[in-house]
Amino acid sequence: MSTPSTRPARKAVIPVAGMGTRFLPATKAVPKELLPVVDRPALQYIVEEAARAGLPEVLMVTGRGKASIEDYFDRTPELEAALEKKGDQSRLDAVHESSDVAQVHFVRQGEAKGLGHAVLQAAAFVGDEPFAVLLGDDIIDARDHLLEQMLAVQAEHGGSVIALLDVGRENIDKYGAVAVEPTADGGDVVAVTGLVEKPPVDEAPSSLAIIGRYVLAPEIFEVLRKTAPGRGGEIQLTDALATLVERGEPVHGVVFGGRRYDTGDKLDYLKAVIRLAAERDDLGPALRGWLRDFVTELPAEGASSS
Ligand code: UTP
Numbered sequence: 624m625s626t627p628s629t630r631p632a633r634k635a636v637i638p639v640a641g642m643g644t645r646f647l648p649a650t651k652a653v654p655k656e657l658l659p660v661v662d663r664p665a666l667q668y669i670v671e672e673a674a675r676a677g678l679p680e681v682l683m684v685t686g687r688g689k690a691s692i693e694d695y696f697d698r699t700p701e702l703e704a705a706l707e708k709k710g711d712q713s714r715l716d717a718v719h720e721s722s723d724v725a726q727v728h729f730v731r732q733g734e735a736k737g738l739g740h741a742v743l744q745a746a747a748f749v750g751d752e753p754f755a756v757l758l759g760d761d762i763i764d765a766r767d768h769l770l771e772q773m774l775a776v777q778a779e780h781g782g783s784v785i786a787l788l789d790v791g792r793e794n795i796d797k798y799g800a801v802a803v804e805p806t807a808d809g810g811d812v813v814a815v816t817g818l819v820e821k822p823p824v825d826e827a828p829s830s831l832a833i834i835g836r837y838v839l840a841p842e843i844f845e846v847l848r849k850t851a852p853g854r855g856g857e858i859q860l861t862d863a864l865a866t867l868v869e870r871g872e873p874v875h876g877v878v879f880g881g882r883r884y885d886t887g888d889k890l891d892y893l894k895a896v897i898r899l900a901a902e903r904d905d906l907g908p909a910l911r912g913w914l915r916d917f918v919t920e921l922p923a924e925g926a927s928s929s
Contacts, residue, residue: 631778632753632838633680635673635725638741639666639759640686640732645887654689655887656759661900664695665886667721668762674725676770678755681725682748684741686732696727737857739847746844753777756860758835760887762895767881770836776812777838782873783864785815786836788883796824798832799861803876815874820854820861831876833861834883842872 643650649658656666673681685692699718706715728748732741742756755770763769773784790798802817817828837860846863853859868874884895900906901914 630752631677632755632774633678634749634752635676635678635681635755635757636684636742636745636749637666637669637673637681637757637759638684638732638738639689639692640684640735640741641738641760641887642735643760643887646889646892652688654692656689657691657695658886658892660762660884660886660892660895661903661906662717663720665762665895666692666695666759667724668765669757669759670696670725670727672763672765672770673755673757675765676755676768676774679725680728682728682730682745683759684732684744685729686735693729696721698722737852737855737859739850739858739860739863742839742860743844743847743858749841749844751841753783753838753840756835756837756839760885761835762884762886763836763879764882764884767879767883769877769879769881770838772811773836773838773877776808776875776877780873780875781840782875783840783843783867784838784875784877785864786834787813787831787876787878788834789830789878790832792824792827792830795827795830795832796821798834799859800827800829801831801833801876802828803831806875811878811880813876813878815864815868815876817868818861818865818874820859831878834879835885840867840872842867 639654639656643655646655646658657664660668670681683692703715703718706718730744730748732744745754755774757770769786773786777784787801799818799820800822801815803813804816806812806814819828843863846866847858850858850863850866853862864874885891886895901910
């Protein structure tokens, strides 16, 4: 059984090798992680979150058709020279944001065999220390400090920590679901006693779903190597975590009550764009005014729109 680690997590792994089938046809040519949320790719928000949480070393697990992700985080000397020549400092700063935010490394997942398999590709980069996993299509609002809290829980208890969201029982069959017990920490920190990937609604242990933030003990790699394909024929990170729980390793959950957007889902993506744009100083005033008018013109649900 692992003891609380004296070494805090320093590295972040961001899997971005999935096929993004929910966002077809756009994702035939553009990785869903690069779809713009206002004017920056979803992935930029996620790398910034890792850097803010004190994890400046980032490994992205990419795959075929995802080379544009590597380009995005690289320098662009021609573009920078052109902007410099024009004296366009604000756009130059925006261009630098992507290459300066963190030290980004890449490894390929030859075949999209599931999230667990993607995480396993990070074993050599991570070594024998706890590390964070941030899903490349899951944005947590910058004002909500979920990852920082999870890192603190991991530093205190050791083992692994997962982010949980109450999605309501009717939606739980789209997620990894967990059984939990309260802890002495109280409030939003729970002990995870069981996990199951996408259970039927009537078999789900709770309405708490696993969302895209994890702080994992390095023991996960040894378990993942032995984890057989599960739900959907994919190697599931949820199944490997279930094995850790069965072995008596500590797995805690932090129940999130803040703002989260699954940008791989079309409706959530639209909500993210509208909310984040409406809150910005440059776009917000005009967008909010337009939205108010637009909403008053909308027909009631069920009414004819002609
Ligand atoms: P998702 O299940 O949301 O990704 O995985 P997906 O398979 O691309 O999505 P849909 O359902 O087909 O639309 C969550 C994260 O894990 C990555 C994805 O890129 C995404 O960031 N992932 C998933 C991998 O890196 N490899 C995989 O084999 C599967």
